[in-house]
Amino acid sequence: MVRHLIDPLDLSVSEIDDLLNLADDISAHPQKYAHACDGKKLATLFYEPSTRTRLSFETAMLNMGGSVMGFHSASTSSATKGESVADTIRVVSCFADICAMRHPKEGAPRRAAHFSKIPVINAGDGGHQHPTQTLTDLMTIRCKKSRLHDLTIGLCGDLKFGRTVHSLIKSLARYSGIRFILISPEELRVPGYIIDEVLRPQNIPFQEVRSLDEVLPKLDILYMTRVQKERFFNEEDYVRLKDSYVLTAEKMKAAKPDMYVLHPLPRVNEISLDVDDDPRAAYFDQVQNGVYVRQALILRLLGVKLPC
């Protein structure tokens, strides 16, 4: 049976552990995997552009000797001729061994998976899920803190529309001893269902606060997010709120010496450039980890036999 990755929760905790262990090994011994996907082809089906995510997938496949094909935006795909996602994936199943799909419509990758003969990886569907970003975040936290349990996690910025935030909360909620501090303006608080269906039922401690400064000293991880212009209904609200939660070197002085800063990127100005040289800035490490974790995922979904 073909296995897909559509939602981060499609993976059990032990499957995630296995993926992160494999990703760590790839990071430590990249040459060992340089030919693991010789002759394999990845299709990147990007119905909306996302350079970073696409190139990360492509790098993952190329790092293992495979090759890559695909399209980068709906305007250069058959979608403009009215083809359904179901037909497109059946066609692509004849071309590639595995595919990564980014789609503006929630649920499109799930629907594609239903008709696919090859593994489908959801590379972001609207405001919904982006499981490989979540795996990247988990790998980075685990690398920096040596654990995924017993951590105080601050999430800051746009907690309403940021799909990476929602997936990360749900994924970390499965580990013990996690406490969330949710830092956002009133207008961008986490959706009610996250609190009612994820945090409260499992008795996971959390606070919702307006100010980054006051909670910074308590955090083990600070996950910053971009306040995305395209999510706003009017320019005025965007301008008023976008600078509210900017992290600076000055503010970092109040943080623990081992509090790492993550960000899914791209950033606009929510982390000022003077933070980049701080050894606690982990957002570019995330990019590197994103490649390793995608390599691990591709290997597992393709069922590639690996040497011990």
Next chain:
Amino acid sequence: MVRHLIDPLDLSVSEIDDLLNLADDISAHPQKYAHACDGKKLATLFYEPSTRTRLSFETAMLNMGGSVMGFHSASTSSATKGESVADTIRVVSCFADICAMRHPKEGAPRRAAHFSKIPVINAGDGGHQHPTQTLTDLMTIRCKKSRLHDLTIGLCGDLKFGRTVHSLIKSLARYSGIRFILISPEELRVPGYIIDEVLRPQNIPFQEVRSLDEVLPKLDILYMTRVQKERFFNEEDYVRLKDSYVLTAEKMKAAKPDMYVLHPLPRVNEISLDVDDDPRAAYFDQVQNGVYVRQALILRLLGVKLPC
């Protein structure tokens, strides 16, 4: 001398047989060809987007160990700077070993071939020719029916603008015992020159009918086509006609048990989804065959020496 493929009739019947035999062997033993094009480069020069065709060519080259480069639409090519096709192909001759060109202007690939130092494959020029689609259709018919002669072929839908239909008629007309049933609305009948220059001179039996239902039981092959919105002059005509020739599971009950359904894809709604699971639905097989036949073509045009 460099060999090109611009028009399906550039190939003799015996050359087509050779290509289809090679494609069959590739289908049966793909690993045998996994390194046949190591170090070779295919350029895909797509002056208008066509994801399916482009990815099929790219898959063909990647399946044989080669690599791929190119552009996907005129807007990202030097064409926007006013460069001629003649100059572009002379430049690309310095980059690639073989190229596939899709162009909105009829005759552009022929002109390119004239100036090219590498084989040029016409990947569709306007309403004109699309020879690798024709090879795909022929391979699929031969696979399913074990022959290309003595068949009753139904062609249904837009027979006026559909270039795949015109090429298929001309190519099948070279085999003995072929009978065509041309099913279309009055407005979308095959052009007169097909009848006057191809069918009548060779005394090939054909009928033109308006109704799919009445002729379905007689057919060995039903070739469905999309009624392309972009070919119509007004929205009204399009809406009135597009649903006239829709194939359904219900209608399929009247067809022979070994009547196969082909479609060049993408379909919009001219074949309803309930036909997809019918074992006679051969349109996704076509996609797979399209890769093999393009592999065979690339091998022959490059003159690659193959092991017996």
Next chain:
Amino acid sequence: MVRHLIDPLDLSVSEIDDLLNLADDISAHPQKYAHACDGKKLATLFYEPSTRTRLSFETAMLNMGGSVMGFHSASTSSATKGESVADTIRVVSCFADICAMRHPKEGAPRRAAHFSKIPVINAGDGGHQHPTQTLTDLMTIRCKKSRLHDLTIGLCGDLKFGRTVHSLIKSLARYSGIRFILISPEELRVPGYIIDEVLRPQNIPFQEVRSLDEVLPKLDILYMTRVQKERFFNEEDYVRLKDSYVLTAEKMKAAKPDMYVLHPLPRVNEISLDVDDDPRAAYFDQVQNGVYVRQALILRLLGVKLPC
């Protein structure tokens, strides 16, 4: 320390000699380099489209067994989300081993290099620099004339906006015995700084003339350029001037038998088609040389160890 190529003058004369020698060897023995970049990845970061330059870089990498990724226009890149060049290059440093950047803004590749962990090659920044074109021009002149010194070089057309012209003048000015003849309409003369800062201080002989015909017999090299529509402020000026400096077979009769014609391409109509078959037409040789010189550059910037 990571080495970049942003400005042609970043390279010393002896480094250029070394690159051209290596490029000559690649031209003579391409197979020797067929696996020199196995496992290496080139990122082509094209914030504005340039098919020729991009495909030349990609061909260079593919010719040496490496692979390629990237984006072809700003609209399909993260730039649309407001990401800085500094952040983009830090991200790409996690993906690729080397990158080629084309950017509409002067200085963008220099800024990228400052933040990059991998070699950055400037593939053209606005009206500024395009060093691999200059290397291509130098290689072609050296191939055809067996030297880079003691030559009378005619530069014709748009000498004001043509960045390739400015770079070529500065680069050739470093060799002895060079004399320039600058052929252009009044409106498109070389900028004053080229004369005041490059030619006069080094006492390099030059003339500025309006007529191509009268100087043609004196030239060893004629470097033609396109009068780019996009550089003009109004259509009228463009129409009036664009045909002023057209080279024809008839005019070529007045040139020396070993006077070679170069052009950075794409041409529109400044070289008429009847010149193409003249053995002195070297502009398609340039395209081929462009691949070799880029291969040499990639090898040197990556520090690849080569067999003797």
